[in-house]
Amino acid sequence: MAELYGESPLAARAEALADSSVPGALRLSEVAFTAQVALRVDPKSPAAERIGTAVGAMLPNQPGQVARTEHLQILWMGPDEWLLVGPEGSAEQIQETLAEALGEEHGSVVDVSGHRTIVEVTGPKSRELLAKGCALDLHRRSFTSYQCAQTLLARAGVVLLCRDTERPSFWIFVRASFERYLADWLADAAAEYRL
Template identity: 65%
Template sequence: MTADLYGASPLAARADALARHSAPEGVQGVRIAEVPFTAQVALRVDPRGGAAERIGTALGAALPGRPGQVARTDRVLVLGLGPDEWLVVGSEGTAPELQDTLTAALDGAHGAVVDVSAHRTIVRVSGPKARDLLNTGCALDLHPRVFGADQCAQTLLARAAVILLCRETDPADFWVFVRASYARYLADWLIDATEFDG
């Protein structure tokens, strides 16, 4: 008998409802779905030190120099959350490998590497009306000239603290990182907002 490493994702119980309130592929509208079980590793390090440069080399992309910037490689996204804070996002099951890579690159320098994969889930909101839907509950200007691809922000969406990532602008494709304890609330809000939008 093998153990279930994850159990159910935070939005497993809302998957059918999200699917019902999403436009089918190719149809104008909005699609909402969970992106469960991504690897998420929090990183704190002095951006001016040698460790930051070693980490960039190990990841294959320099750490974003400013909060809100995002770096991409073929295996990770690196979100700039603060002057010395990043979130490294990888595919399911890669958190231990990412932790080892980041810790080795720190090489004893002052910093922190913490697996926070269980802390948040991701809700993908995509399609031509995705930006309009998010703007009903978020005070940020999400126009692509202001908040374009490979940009992120810590903000509030429907009063829930989230990290908002714009992956693509045409068509709009956003990832909303939300604490697991708020995921069902946010999913229900998104469902209600799609009904109101009609």
């Protein structure tokens, strides 16, 4: 019997991303295999409150907000939609927790871990790099730590998460059909920093 083998979505671009990194200025890499679970529920329902209690943080209720626990990041995706991001292998446990708290109320819990991968962009030049293809104001006063936005980056639909403003760090959630395109675009856009 063949042994199962898993490969990250950007494994073929890992070397290109690493080669595009510039020590002390910019680092590009994939954050592979994170658990990602989509949640839809009425934010004013008793279920939303139970879910907040069950996961250890109330669901964010404003555009761009991100709530965090020790192991989860909860991104506001819409008025009744969130994306819960956890460590590799935790999707099933997150789903069970959410489904139990949801109970019989109207809502949905879906494992979307295979839908997107994450590209991490860190370093002092990260905002400048992202600004080449993104219309958002990424200044640290405007786009702060643990703030997210659904936007376009190089014409690809992404979810952008600022993880740290002091030592600039961003996660780019990109759909599987655009992941290689975006990795190639980032590598090309970073070329000037290697000169």
